[in-house]
Amino acid sequence: MNRRELLRDVSIATAAASLVSSAQAQVPAAGINVLIAYYSVTGNTEKMAQGVAEGAKTVSGTSVVLKRVGEVTAEDLLSSDAVIIGSPVYFGNMAGEVKTFFDNWLLKFDFFREFKMRNKVGGAFATGGSISNGKEITMMAILEAMLINKMIITSAGGTFGFGASATTGPDSPGIDEKELAAARDLGKRVTEVAGVNKRGLAQVQ
Numbered sequence: 200m201n202r203r204e205l206l207r208d209v210s211i212a213t214a215a216a217s218l219v220s221s222a223q224a225q226v227p228a229a230g231i232n233v234l235i236a237y238y239s240v241t242g243n244t245e246k247m248a249q250g251v252a253e254g255a256k257t258v259s260g261t262s263v264v265l266k267r268v269g270e271v272t273a274e275d276l277l278s279s280d281a282v283i284i285g286s287p288v289y290f291g292n293m294a295g296e297v298k299t300f301f302d303n304w305l306l307k308f309d310f311f312r313e314f315k316m317r318n319k320v321g322g323a324f325a326t327g328g329s330i331s332n333g334k335e336i337t338m339m340a341i342l343e344a345m346l347i348n349k350m351i352i353t354s355a356g357g358t359f360g361f362g363a364s365a366t367t368g369p370d371s372p373g374i375d376e377k378e379l380a381a382a383r384d385l386g387k388r389v390t391e392v393a394g395v396n397k398r399g400l401a402q403v404q
């Protein structure tokens with residue numbers, strides 16, 4: 200890329216960022232529904248889910264539903280503006296229960312044929328015992344399922360660029376403050392984007 204192209208790209212990015220921030224300022228104070236769904240056996244992913252919920256609630260007017268994937272109803276999904284899904288890493292990928300949850304978007308809820316999750320905003324989080332044994336793959340697999348359902352995916356960017364994740368095994372037991380902060384950042388960012396998206400959709404629909 201030459202200097203002129205670089206400058207052009209930087210100006211486009213700056214203009215887009217200022218559009219997003221001015222749109223965020225106009226997000227309606229009420230009415231962003233965020234569903235956070237997770238699977239957890241030993242509590243780590245649940246703790247991250249609570250962090251995601253805390254972050255989402257920092258955006259004014261947000262309602263949060265926090266549930267285990269097995270308890271989520273069709274109505275929970277349909278009434279949401281954003282869906283943030285968390286899973287422990289099981290053998291390098293999402294836990295079977297989380298995969299079954301997604302499979303049910305077609306098999307049980309029959310959302311896929313008419314793309315009923317279309318244009319909702321999505322995010323992902325994961326916990327894994329090892330430093331590098333599948334957290335990013337797990338988050339990407341969650342985001343892929345959302346993309347196939349025509350959702351709009353996002354993350355908080357930066358150090359936790361795929362969503363939010365935590366290493367929970369002997370190298371770094373439990374959820375530390377940095378990981379919890381990443382969970383809060385994810386909840387806040389996905390909710391902000393959902394607000395901008397909802398406002399935009401209201402204008403075109």
Ligand SMILES: Cc1cc2nc3c(=O)[nH]c(=O)nc-3n(C[C@H](O)[C@H](O)[C@H](O)COP(=O)(O)O)c2cc1C
Pocket residue numbers: 238239240241242243244245287288289290291292326327328329330331332333334367368
């Ligand atoms: C069946 C099983 C498979 C697992 N496979 C992996 C793995 O491939 N990579 C990894 O980092 N951790 C793996 N773990 C560890 C869990 O991902 C980790 O303990 C996680 O934080 C558990 O989440 P929870 O406390 O919410 O249940 C596995 C755990 C179980 C029970």
